[in-house]
Amino acid sequence: MHLLIPAAGMGRRMGSDRNKLLLLVRSQPIISWTLQAAEAASLISWIGIIANPTDWQDLQTIIQQEKLTKPVELIEGGSTRQESVYNGLLALPSTAEQVLIHDGARCLATPDLFDACALSIHHYSGLIAAIPVKDTIKVVDEDGIIQSTPDRRRLYAAQTPQAFDVKLLKQCHEMGIREGWEVTDDAALFEKCGYNVAIVQGEETNLKVTTPQDLAIAEFILTAREQREKENFSV
Numbered sequence: 001m002h003l004l005i006p007a008a009g010m011g012r013r014m015g016s017d018r019n020k021l022l023l024l025v026r027s028q029p030i031i032s033w034t035l036q037a038a039e040a041a042s043l044i045s046w047i048g049i050i051a052n053p054t055d056w057q058d059l060q061t062i063i064q065q066e067k068l069t070k071p072v073e074l075i076e077g078g079s080t081r082q083e084s085v086y087n088g089l090l091a092l093p094s095t096a097e098q099v100l101i102h103d104g105a106r107c108l109a110t111p112d113l114f115d116a117c118a119l120s121i122h123h124y125s126g127l128i129a130a131i132p133v134k135d136t137i138k139v140v141d142e143d144g145i146i147q148s149t150p151d152r153r154r155l156y157a158a159q160t161p162q163a164f165d166v167k168l169l170k171q172c173h174e175m176g177i178r179e180g181w182e183v184t185d186d187a188a189l190f191e192k193c194g195y196n197v198a199i200v201q202g203e204e205t206n207l208k209v210t211t212p213q214d215l216a217i218a219e220f221i222l223t224a225r226e227q228r229e230k231e232n233f234s235v
């Protein structure tokens, strides 16, 4: 299975002066954790990192340090996540029939989650990892006045990995370009084109590192994981 990793963001909400994926969590760049999970996922055979050429040298160094056994390609990013993913789709090897797309910023996704999505995409043409929302969600008008409270039992928070049939996703992106659609995930393009998108159970810990607070939470989760591994090893 081919994996595209959008990694060409600016990290504005992080307030960082460089791509946030190069910031360290537990002494390793965020993107390193993402790559380690992709390397450990047994069903991923090829990795495309979509990034700005200004970061390519740093990324090459990280790729070498990680000693990845899977082929990795660097692909030029766009000015939005949507554009970056489209560039990634155009750069896929012609043999790729299905693709997983996973935000570089979701560095806590487990190899099992990648594999669960890679397995399930054989039954659907589009799917996403997602978890039921825990809060009550309000829809507001432009003045911030609540208009409605959707039934929480029908609400899910979208994560990545997201997986799709490559030909269909390319068509949806091209339709999006023609129609001027601006969306924040690939599933939204699929939905707008009238295709079904299924949900695979995501992970509570699969947060997108977006703000400085998320960095601290990611650090905490990775420390707890390492501690648990040590305890299991010593038993």
Ligand SMILES: Nc1ccn([C@@H]2O[C@H](COP(=O)(O)OP(=O)(O)OP(=O)(O)O)[C@@H](O)[C@H]2O)c(=O)n1
Binding pocket: 005, 006, 007, 008, 009, 010, 011, 012, 013, 014, 020, 021, 050, 077, 078, 079, 080, 081, 082, 084, 085, 103, 104, 105, 106, 208, 209, 210
């Ligand atoms: N032009 C862009 C913008 C975002 N991304 C990637 O899409 C993922 C999700 O985006 P987000 O977390 O919003 O990252 P940033 O765009 O860097 O953050 P911000 O919106 O705060 O600037 C990240 O892995 C990011 O690198 C991308 O490949 N190309």
Ligand SMILES: C[C@](O)(CO)[C@H](O)COP(=O)(O)O
Binding pocket: 081, 103, 157, 158, 159, 160, 184, 185, 186, 208
């Ligand atoms: C794709 C995504 O991670 C699903 O939650 C999210 O939509 C990315 O959005 P962002 O606006 O780029 O943070």
